[in-house]
Amino acid sequence: MKALSKLRPAPQVAPGPNGPAMLRNLRQILGDPTPFLQQCARDYGDVVQFPNPGRPTFLLAGEDLVKQVLMDAPRYGKDTPQYQSLSLVTGEGLLSADTALWKGQRKRVQPAFHHRSIRNVIHITQAEARVTAERWMQAGPPCFVDAGAAMSDVALRVVGRSLFGANLTGSSADLAAATEDALTAVVQAARVPTGIRDWAPYPAKRSLATALTELDNAVDLMLAQAEAGKLDTEESTGFLPILMDNTEVQGTELRDQIVTFLVAGHETVASALTWALYHISLDRNLQGRLQHEAQRYYGSGDIAELNLAGDTVAEALRMYPPAWLITRRSLVETELAGVTIPAGSLLILSPFVLGRDDRYWPEPERFDPDREIPRQPTGAYFPFGLGSRLCIGRDMALLEAKIVIAELVGRFWLGPPRTGHGRGTTVPISAGVTMHPRDGLRLSIRRVMRSAAAEQK
Numbered sequence: 001m002k003a004l005s006k007l008r009p010a011p012q013v014a015p016g017p018n019g020p021a022m023l024r025n026l027r028q029i030l031g032d033p034t035p036f037l038q039q040c041a042r043d044y045g046d047v048v049q050f051p052n053p054g055r056p057t058f059l060l061a062g063e064d065l066v067k068q069v070l071m072d073a074p075r076y077g078k079d080t081p082q083y084q085s086l087s088l089v090t091g092e093g094l095l096s097a098d099t100a101l102w103k104g105q106r107k108r109v110q111p112a113f114h115h116r117s118i119r120n121v122i123h124i125t126q127a128e129a130r131v132t133a134e135r136w137m138q139a140g141p142p143c144f145v146d147a148g149a150a151m152s153d154v155a156l157r158v159v160g161r162s163l164f165g166a167n168l169t170g171s172s173a174d175l176a177a178a179t180e181d182a183l184t185a186v187v188q189a190a191r192v193p194t195g196i197r198d199w200a201p202y203p204a205k206r207s208l209a210t211a212l213t214e215l216d217n218a219v220d221l222m223l224a225q226a227e228a229g230k231l232d233t234e235e236s237t238g239f240l241p242i243l244m245d246n247t248e249v250q251g252t253e254l255r256d257q258i259v260t261f262l263v264a265g266h267e268t269v270a271s272a273l274t275w276a277l278y279h280i281s282l283d284r285n286l287q288g289r290l291q292h293e294a295q296r297y298y299g300s301g302d303i304a305e306l307n308l309a310g311d312t313v314a315e316a317l318r319m320y321p322p323a324w325l326i327t328r329r330s331l332v333e334t335e336l337a338g339v340t341i342p343a344g345s346l347l348i349l350s351p352f353v354l355g356r357d358d359r360y361w362p363e364p365e366r367f368d369p370d371r372e373i374p375r376q377p378t379g380a381y382f383p384f385g386l387g388s389r390l391c392i393g394r395d396m397a398l399l400e401a402k403i404v405i406a407e408l409v410g411r412f413w414l415g416p417p418r419t420g421h422g423r424g425t426t427v428p429i430s431a432g433v434t435m436h437p438r439d440g441l442r443l444s445i446r447r448v449m450r451s452a453a454a455e456q457k
């Protein structure tokens with residue numbers, strides 16, 4: 001009887017789609033659920049209840065509600081299917097750890113993300129982005145590049161050197177593939193109830209095991225190199241030594257943190273960069289302005305010049321927030337927008353839905369780097385989350401992304417992508433753990449002609 005009650009939908013306390021409507025949209029929900037979430041918010045309002053079996057599930061689609069939940073960590077925990085399945089890969093690292101464990105962990109690693117420490121990320125990113133530019137030059141004009149793969153590769157090399165002092169150049173493709181396989185499996189695992197997951201042969205279970213072995217081997221290699229003094233931790237942010245020298249880091253925490261930061265620190269940045277490059281490739285005028293800015297920066301070496309590149313990244317994060325879904329579990333009964341939310345409810349918050357809501361953004365479907373984007377996160381703009389669980393890598397990611405844009409867009413003209421859907425037309429979204437162009441992003445590139453003097457710099 002108890003098992004049967006788990007299959008029954010929870011009592012309805014807020015409007016929302018019924019069972020048949022969910023079934024009608026099942027294909028879309030399993031493919032790219034973002035349009036369905038947007039439609040639900042339009043049809044039912046700021047609190048939408050889904051007819052899921054077991055504990056009540058709500059989408060919260062209003063600015064104030066997002067703030068209310070994310071700014072109140074003690075009342076809303078991370079014991080959700082999203083984080084349970086992510087922890088199959090990252091264990092109890094900083095991203096998935098629930099509140100009690102998280103506090104001590106965050107305190108330990110925070111110094112590696114102070115402004116002083118992340119200054120080192122600047123020259124590492126410049127060097128690694130120039131490696132990518134060099135490869136694109138070798139490809140010979142005119143040519144096509146797989147921009148998604150290139151962004152994943154550069155982001156992984158930057159995180160490897162910045163956090164671990166490790167040169168991942170040789171292994172970055174394997175590690176990127178392992179991360180991608182692991183995250184695909186995480187999405188599929190999230191759809192399988194926890195108790196069943198251990199024995200159910202859900203798709204991608206085998207590739208998850210292979211990917212975990214690959215990630216664990218990378219961690220073992222890094223730790224062995226660190227023990228042997230072979231890592232260049234001097235140039236890094238000091239993240240790895242902070243962890244290795246800390247006697248409070250117990251059991252598997254070292255492994256879990258390394259995998260967490262490898263995964264969280266590269267897929268997200270790669271996604272933001274890919275979408276930014278996509279829109280840059282569609283807009284000749286924007287490209288011209290970015291090239292001007294990049295030329296000034298090549299001359300001065302001053303990243304403070306890169307305002308437009310920063311604004312372009314911020315706008316890409318509004319329209320395509322890599323972490324498009326953030327979930328919480330309500331630990332106590334609460335009231336949100338007049339609705340009584342029972343303790344134990346699953347709460348879904350989406351920076352994608354809020355970022356494209358015309359109540360907060362005029363013409364939300366238009367990519368416009370000149371629009372006003374708040375510097376600090378708000379309930380309508382929270383690609384890095386909000387409150388105490390705000391992304392620890394935010395400043396590093398923003399710095400890294402604008403430098404990569406400047407290093408590439410200053411050297412190459414990007415042509416619009418060719419997709420199965422036509423040249424330069426809308427690229428379909430794949431919304432897994434992060435948000436990517438569904439069929440990748442192939443861009444044509446052509447070298448920008450510059451004076452010999454500028455080329456020397």
Ligand code: HEM
Binds near residue numbers: 096327389397
């Ligand atoms: C564009 C790039 C990035 C985006 C969009 C992004 C997004 C996010 C979001 C939304 C959260 C909060 C999740 C929640 O509240 O449930 C988060 C947390 C986190 N991110 Fe990022 N992130 C990015 C880059 C990075 C980088 C570069 C690193 C590491 C080098 C990183 C490491 C983490 C970690 C460890 C957490 C957990 C923080 C905590 O709970 O204390 N992220 N990120």
